[in-house]
Amino acid sequence: MSNLNYTTRTEGQTKINTIIWTVPNFVNLLENKSTREFRTEKPKDPGADPIYSRFHLKMQFLGRDNDIIEIYYLSPIPVFLKSILTVCLKRFEERSIVIKEYHTVQANKWQYLATLFKRDITGFDGRDIFLLNDGSLRLKFQFIVTNDIKVDYSNVPEAQLSNDFENLLNNGLFSDITMKSAEGNEYKVHKAVLASRSVVLKAHFEHNTTECHTNIVESPLESEVLTEVLTFIYSDKAPRVDDMPEKLLAAADFYELSRLKSLCEEALHKKLTVENAIETLQLADLHSAKILKQLTLEFIKDGQAKLITKTEGWAKVKSVELIKTIYNYIMTDDVEADIK
Missing domain, CATH: 1.25.40.420 (Serine Threonine Protein Phosphatase 5, Tetratricopeptide repeat)
Known part of the structure; x- marks a missing residue:
């Protein structure tokens, strides 16, 4: 049986929800290998407790010996929020685990928040690192919900870096290598940019490869997909990710573009x-x-x-x-x- 302590306060158009989730005898829970999931308990009458009208929490145990603990939360309504997860330590100390900046959360969908590791719960020398004196694990969740999603930056010039790099791709200025699509369409690109964004492309230029001698990189991607991949590499934007998430996921995996891969996963999840x-x-x-x-x-x-x-x-x-x-x-x- 876990314990929840829920508080909320309002600052202007922002509501700060703080939930402290205490799980007693947490090591025993980890050692029980039949346990693969642990959720906050719902009351028999949900209307009687305001905690459950807002957020619900769960832990997902992965690995043969419950070595990985993934933390999720759920909101019954769509919200625009910032989430913070903190581990409460001994002697009133705290350690911030993750801070996720403002983003939109769908209703009644489990949202991944953070990953903990069993080795951090209990050290190899037997020292309990994240546990309190009584052996419990105490996590503090802060869900900062706001309706004021418009921020005025009228006095700050708009950032141009991604646009400037995208223009560099489009006009081919100072390019030193050519990239070809599966159909043979050519793109004038830059070794330094490609190498800094993809370890796979970087490998083409580090050793005595064909690409080093010919300054041509043959890509297996179709032009439609390669155009989007290069746009992402240069500008960090994926304007057509919702149109072709399946193809872009394969391309992101091939070139090890982790952020593009995450964007594709999100797009596919929505569909x-x-x-x-x-x-x-x-x-x-x-x-x-x-x-x-x-x-x-x-x-x-x-x-x-x-x-x-x-x-x-x-x-x-x-x-x-x-x-x-x-x-x-x-x-x-x-x-x-x-x-x-």
């Missing part, structure tokens, strides 16, 4: 439906999109599993490992629900 859930899960598995895979599994187990087994995507599944992953994820959740 997630019963009909495309299996295809999305396969795509996430193929390109090691961990967050998208987790969110898709969460979607499937959240009352959608029976509907999904009737889709065309399910009928075409040939991977036994994928079916086992879905089955184990759902069955583990059901077992825990029975225990609770």
Whole structure:
């Protein structure tokens, strides 16, 4: 049984919600390998407790020995918020784990917040690092919700760096290498920019490679996709990510562009439906999109599993490992629900 302490205060158009979640005997919880998830408890009468009208929390235990603890939160309504997670230590000390700046949160969707590691809960020499004297783990969540999302920067010139670099791509000025698409379309680009953004492209120029001698990089990407990848590399923007998230996810994985990969995962998550859930899960598995895979599994187990087994995507599944992953994820959740 965990303990929640909830406070809220209002400053102008901003509401600061603070939740302190204390989990007693946390090491014992970690050692119980049958435990794969731990959530804040809902009251029998949700209307009787204002805590549960706002945020709900959970821990997801991963790894054979519960070595990884992922922290999630859920809001019953769409909000624009900033989230802060802090670990309360001994002697009234605190350690900030993560700060996520303002962003829009969907209603009734689990939102990933942070990852803790078992080795940080209890050190290798037996010292409890993140635990209190009584062996409990205490986490402080701050959800800063605001309706005032317009900030006046009228006296500050608009940032031009990304636009300037995008112009450098478009006009090819001072380019020192040519990149070719799968169809043979050429792009005048710059080694320094490519190498600074992608370790895969950097490898083309570090050794005695063909690219070093010819100053030509052959890309397997189609022109439509390569144009978007280069736009992202130069400007950090992905204007068409919602139009072709599947292709851009594959490209981001190929060139190891982690931020573009995250943007694609978010775009695919927004498009997630019963009909495309299996295809999305396969795509996430193929390109090691961990967050998208987790969110898709969460979607499937959240009352959608029976509907999904009737889709065309399910009928075409040939991977036994994928079916086992879905089955184990759902069955583990059901077992825990029975225990609770």
